[in-house]
Amino acid sequence: MTTSQQLAGAEAESSLTEDFVPTFYVGHHDSKRPLPVTESALRQAQDLGYDMLTSPITTPNFHSRVLTLLSSHLAIVEATEDPSNKFTPPAPIIPPLSPVDTPLTPGDTVPQLIAYSSPWIDLCSSDPLISNISRQVLNIEIAYASFCGIGNIIIPGPRTYGSESIDSDGLTQYARAIQEALTIGSYIQMAIHLPMYGQDEPREIMGDLSPFAKDYNSTGKTKVSKNTDIYETWDAWNLVRSVCKYNSRLSVALALPRQLPAESLQSRWFAEPLRLISFTPNTFLKNKGGHPVLSKSHQALITRYMRLKQPPWLLLSDVSPIPGVNDLNQQTADGFPPASDVADASTSGSVSPTPAEAAERLSKESQRTQPRPKDPAAHLVYIRYLQRNQPIRTAIEKFGSGYQDYLQAPLQPLTDNLESVTYEVFEKDPVKYDWYQAAISQALSDWSKQRKPTSSPAGAVVIAVAGSGRGPLVTRSLRASYLTGVPVEVWAVEKNPNAYVLLQRHNEEEWGGVVNVVKSDMRAWKGPLRNLTGPIGQAITTSLAAPASPYGKVDILVSELLGSFADNELSPECLDGVQHVLAPDFGISIPSSYTAHLTPISAPRLHADISHRAITDDTATETPYVVMLHAIDYLATSVPDFPQIQQAWEFAHPLPATTLAIAEARRGGGVSGGGGGSMAGGDGANEHNTRFARLKFICRDRGVVNGIAGYFEAVLYDGGEAGKVELSTRPDTIDAKSKDMISWFPIYFPLKNPLYFPDDSELEVSIWRQTDDRKVWYEWLVEVFAMVGPNKRMRLGMSEAGTSRKIGCLM
Structure with a gap:
């Protein structure tokens, strides 16, 4: 051989x-x-x-x-x-x-x-x-x-x-x-x-x-x-x-x-x-x-x-x-010394x-x-x-074998129907679902202790799993109800017609028919239908008079729409679209907030791979890739006020009603939009979900920037004094917040050309989240500065601006 x-x-x-x-x-x-x-x-x-x-x-x-x-x-x-x-x-x-x-x-x-x-x-x-x-x-x-x-x-x-x-x-x-x-x-x-x-x-x-x-x-x-x-x-x-x-x-x-x-x-x-x-x-x-x-x-x-x-x-x-x-007395290396x-x-x-x-x-x-x-x-x-x-x-190394430094284009969950094997990969992560179950359990316990009114006529806490996939969060919601003793009414909302078939089968064979399965884009779903037939519907309609509206509200909205950068698979836009079904006074979103984090890295192997792809793909150097980063070097040095990995922005749910009202008024070019629309095009209805960050990183040792690594942290549920249930993909906080979680690989924003910087430099990363009401994309730029005197800096170099607009995530 x-x-x-x-x-x-x-x-x-x-x-x-x-x-x-x-x-x-x-x-x-x-x-x-x-x-x-x-x-x-x-x-x-x-x-x-x-x-x-x-x-x-x-x-x-x-x-x-x-x-x-x-x-x-x-x-x-x-x-x-x-x-x-x-x-x-x-x-x-x-x-x-x-x-x-x-x-x-x-x-x-x-x-x-x-x-x-x-x-x-x-x-x-x-x-x-x-x-x-x-x-x-x-x-x-x-x-x-x-x-x-x-x-x-x-x-x-x-x-x-x-x-x-x-x-x-x-x-x-x-x-x-x-x-x-x-x-x-x-x-x-x-x-x-x-x-x-x-x-x-x-x-x-x-x-x-x-x-x-x-x-x-x-x-x-x-x-x-x-x-x-x-x-x-x-x-x-x-x-x-x-x-x-x-x-x-x-x-x-x-x-x-x-x-x-x-x-x-x-x-x-x-x-x-x-x-x-x-x-x-x-x-x-x-x-x-x-x-x-x-x-x-x-x-x-x-x-x-x-x-x-x-x-x-x-x-x-x-x-x-x-x-x-002829030397027969030599010890061979295959022996055990x-x-x-x-x-x-x-x-x-x-x-x-x-x-x-x-x-x-x-x-x-x-x-x-x-x-x-x-x-x-x-x-x-x-x-x-x-x-x-x-x-x-380690568990992560076993799961990631074969995925190390393998570039994958991000998912388009709103426009593509995922295959079962894709869902299966997500579901191999027990840590994520354990944490989701803990968040739902804590939310149910607090709801019961605080004696909040429910949106169910029968007194059960209404849980809707938006984007149910093959149903793992539905299973965890039912388990949380069993462990806390708090009755729930569960709705599973899924747009994928193929996954919808499997959800119905799970309802018959595993969930005992207690789940309401709905095939719908979550943004078009009007809420729990109160006059439907079936076990839950019968229990509701026979115990109380039918409500004035055929659609009710949801008490706890559960979703797993987060991407590698938290918002890159349009979790903000999806949850904005389904927020109208959430109970206005006490409704809870799980997750309740999430933040995007980034740091500049040296990744020569990824750069070589992307350069090779660019020969036949003109978007290769402007694609934010999902990749299990491995053969990389973190370039920034952690110093006071400038950590190695820094937060770029945050999204929180539910949004204030006034924000959604302004977005709705802008839709279609209303007066609130000013008639001119947003800077990126469109009428500005999604302008509240744009973001911008400019972050400074201190680099003690010289090197080459090949791109930006992106991570996220999420608060699933904030229990106040009881503590928060959190997720993290940041390498410096994952062990403390969600050890051994494998669901999300980092995101990688590549630079078209490597950017060299000398010792004792400052790297400034500018990144934008842009939208034109039809899709969402990112733009990014890296600059190199050096101190040339007291309080005086000189720009030594700048990368070519990157933009993923051509392959933006469709809304």
């Missing part, structure tokens, strides 16, 4: 298996592996427990040939150099590969190999000759690897990054070379090998091209900075992928350091397209038994990163060579040892009279141990 087939199988399994254990695909990289990787060598590695091996694309013979060609060219240039002649000879052309120049051959072993391009080239060189030769080498390697059928290539990252690098201009040279390589290898996945922060571990590269650069001594090296800029490496990656236009075949091979950076940088890399995570011996600690282990923080990072929808592969670099075939082999390191309370502690430990180890035999598989054994001991998934 090939590596790609294994990964495809793992993804399919992850979406089907409840008792999910993430599969670690572990590769072995030897920077000095020049020989061909044979089928026998692959079997050796697989027997030891590895899934894949890396292979260089070219051999030392090719390297020597390039150096000879370069030296000859430089000798000719030096011999013919004339200060009065400004003509520069063109760079030499590298001849095609020969059999001795490459270890690769098309065959059965190729799909299980990861190719590694030559580390001795310098794509960032400021010397045009060196950068040209380097680019030729890379292109030759990419083209031949593609010919052989290689699916994945690791390319060493740029040697210079940002402001601390003397030759920072070389980064654009590097990005341009990668863009060209993506064109040459049109089907190859390319991973740029980068350290998590700082520079790569220092290592001497034999035959490096950098010293051949003319200005090597003066500008070919990097300044040493006293203060490490931990975002410098991410900045370099961001420039490369931006030049490559977020190409879906370009990803990151992230090298983990011994000392992990701040959580904010770990989250930033989590949001990026990770293809590999690499470990060197220096990444590991040693426990008391001398075995390699990872710190607690490294273990937590791996657990988090392996929860990605497409988990990265793990690459052990230069840990130990693959042992010989003793507890002492994998016990966590004791580091005197620190995550990683200080240099002094490391030196002391090394000294003690060197003084042992009987050193432990070196186990070439020790690092792999430990990684497999971590795999077997991954924590089980």
Whole structure:
């Protein structure tokens, strides 16, 4: 089975298996592996427990040939150099590969190999000759690897990054070379090998091209900075992928350091397209038994990163060579090591040892009279141990498997009749319905305690479930009545003719015929019909005289019309339309209010997905998507008065009667509307449901805004001193208000183009809820500001205004 087939199988399994254990695909990289990787060598590695091996694309013979060609060219240039002649000879052309120049051959072993391009080239060189030769080498390697059928290539990252690098201009040279390589290898996945922060571990590269650069001594090296800029490496990656236009075949091979950076940088890399995570011996600690282990923080990072929808592969670099075939005493990574082999390191309370502690430990180890035999598989054994001991998934992770970062267009519940399977997904959430039942129970108890008059002639509290779907809230209403002992009269109102059939069946088989099922758009429903026949109607009409009007009122109006942003599925408009049936003095709406919340995020994977869709769909970049946000980074820093997630607006029900009266007067262009209608068109009847918010977010660390994440909170019922029954989808309040609720994924408002901002910036998000009385849509805008003096700000950038008017939610 090939590596790609294994990964495809793992993804399919992850979406089907409840008792999910993430599969670690572990590769072995030897920077000095020049020989061909044979089928026998692959079997050796697989027997030891590895899934894949890396292979260089070219051999030392090719390297020597390039150096000879370069030296000859430089000798000719030096011999013919004339200060009065400004003509520069063109760079030499590298001849095609020969059999001795490459270890690769098309065959059965190729799909299980990861190719590694030559580390001795310098794509960032400021010397045009060196950068040209380097680019030729890379292109030759990419083209031949593609010919052989290689699916994945690791390319060493740029040697210079940002402001601390003397030759920072070389980064654009590097990005341009990668863009060209993506064109040459049109089907190859390319991973740029980068350290998590700082520079790569220092290592001497034999035959490096950098010293051949003319200005090597003066500008070919990097300044040493006293203060490490931990975002410098991410900045370099961001420039490369931006030049490559977020190409879906370009990803990151992230090298983990011994000392992990701040959580904010770990989250930033989590949001990026990770293809590999690499470990060197220096990444590991040693426990008391001398075995390699990872710190607690490294273990937590791996657990988090392996929860990605497409988990990265793990690459052990230069840990130990693959042992010989005849070595029969080797422990394989599939075995279960003793507890002492994998016990966590004791580091005197620190995550990683200080240099002094490391030196002391090394000294003690060197003084042992009987050193432990070196186990070439020790690092792999430990990684497999971590795999077997991954924590089980949470309820939300189990439900969301397969939905992570999957873009879905929002529902059109008023114009479309939902399928049964859609209702079924909603109904898998017990938390939401438990909370609804608690709200209804509390409302019934308070109604009874306060001895409020009811709208039923028989004295029962009248409950109407507006938009009943398949009836879960009807069931919960009846259960709340049973638990509180308060009699109820239940009406189920549903416009979907297919769901109406199922509701009638439920009434016959589950509800005992006590529910009044009505097929109607809730906004057109006139209220409980008092002269209908049936058990409830008979009880009413035989106990009291028929009311003057054939339609009665509702005491408690229950609905679950909330969307991911609370109001994006037209809950305000629907509840406005049905409010006329609510008892004017004591009527209760469940929910009673809801608020929309938002925050700017970095979501490069979603941006790449939407950009791809935009090729065939001109509304792709202006669609507010419902998506289970996962591989994202929250950009704002919570500070006093400016939290990371902020409230945009609120809706409350029932509305004051005067507000509804004004809306009704405006309908049809009445005098109250002024004759001109609303700013967005129409007659302004729904103008009271427009909203606007402008929110400021403080961003300590630089980054890129790809869009806005939206959440909501709702008060189902406010019991005063008894407390509120609330729902929340905000990641920072969901556990306190409705833990493990899975009914709603967040909403995502995308930006057409990524918006970069520097350190210590202010992001201001403007968002509008607009209506023209026929549909509702959103408009959004993000601006970047920086402080340039006392009480003075400068606008550094602004996104293109987004609008979902073309695909607005129809009323």
